[in-house]
Amino acid sequence: xxxLIVFNSVSLDGYFTDKGGDMSWAHKNDPExxxxxxxxxxxxxxxxxxxxxxxxxxxxWWPSPQAxxxxxxxxxxxxxxxxxxxxRTLKEAKWNNxxxxxxxxxxxxxxxxxxxxxxxxxxxxxTIVSQLxxxxxxxxxxxxxNSLVLGSGRTMFETLTHKVPMKRMxxxxxxxxxxxxxxxxxx
Numbered sequence: 001x002x003x004l005i006v007f008n009s010v011s012l013d014g015y016f017t018d019k020g021g022d023m024s025w026a027h028k029n030d031p032e033x034x035x036x037x038x039x040x041x042x043x044x045x046x047x048x049x050x051x052x053x054x055x056x057x058x059x060x061w062w063p064s065p066q067a068x069x070x071x072x073x074x075x076x077x078x079x080x081x082x083x084x085x086x087x088r089t090l091k092e093a094k095w096n097n098x099x100x101x102x103x104x105x106x107x108x109x110x111x112x113x114x115x116x117x118x119x120x121x122x123x124x125x126x127t128i129v130s131q132l133x134x135x136x137x138x139x140x141x142x143x144x145x146n147s148l149v150l151g152s153g154r155t156m157f158e159t160l161t162h163k164v165p166m167k168r169m170x171x172x173x174x175x176x177x178x179x180x181x182x183x184x185x186x187x
Contacts, residue, residue, distance in 0.1 A: 002046060003119040003139040004109065006129050008156055009146050009178075015153030016126055021053065023124060026146055028176045036174070038073040045081060046118030049109070052087035054124030059095035084112070086128055106135050113137065130159040133185075140184050141166065147177030 008016045009026030017023050050058065061067050062078035083098040086105045093100040101108050109132060112120060122129060122138075132138050133156075166183035173179050 001113055002115065002117055004049070004113055004122065004132065004137055005119055005140040005142060006122045006138055006156070007040070007142040007144075008122075008124065008129070009144040010156070011146055011148055011150040011153070013149045013151065014155055015150045016124065016156050017154045018150045019152045019154075021154070023057070025148060025150070026144065028178065030176050032174055033176050033178065034071070036180075038071065046120045047082035047084050047112070048078070049112075049120055049122045049125065049128065050083065050085045051125040051128040052085060052090050055083070055085040055087070055090070055093070055095070055098075058123070059093075059098075063095065084108075105131065106137065109135075109137050126154050126156045126158065129156045133157060133164060134160055134162070136185065138185070140169070140182065143181045143183070145179045145181060 009023070010016050011025070018025065048058075058078060062075050067078075068075040079096055081097065083093075083095065084101060085093050085098055086101050086108075088102055090100060090102075105128070122132075129138070165186040167186045169182040169184055171179060171181055
């Protein structure tokens with residue numbers, strides 16, 4: 001059974017997007033951070049899971065010449081690895097190697113987890129993260145704490161209605177002020 005992992009950046013006040021939905025504040029351009037991001041991009045072959053909003057943002061950026069020039073390893077992974085987008089409103093998913101699932105997200109994720117293969121990864125997609133957390137389907141949370149305060153925005157867990165205890169697995173600090181915090185649910 002493969003794992004489902006969330007990888008998201010959050011501000012010191014707990015937001016993964018600002019009030020306008022922007023996540024670009026999380027991108028740092030320094031050698032240590034770029035090496036970590038590129039290493040993560042090369043680290044797996046499993047599918048990326050997205051909600052519609054994050055999917056549309058990623059699909060508009062990673063195939064662009066600018067993204068390919070700036071971060072070739074990450075762009076290669078994002079453009080070529082399998083992707084699954086969950087949306088009731090998206091008509092079609094044109095980004096290379098993407099499958100659109102319109103209904104029964106929880107059942108579909110359980111089926112994906114039961115398949116053999118590399119672990120799956122969710123970026124952004126707060127609504128999806130919240131719903132799958134509520135169902136106990138996420139195995140690991142990799143959260144990058146960024147050294148800034150946004151003041152308002154969206155949390156990854158805004159629709160969650162119960163507590164989910166977590167156990168810290170590891171941490172890593174970066175010279176740019178970021179701290180990677182890795183947790184798994186307890187129980």
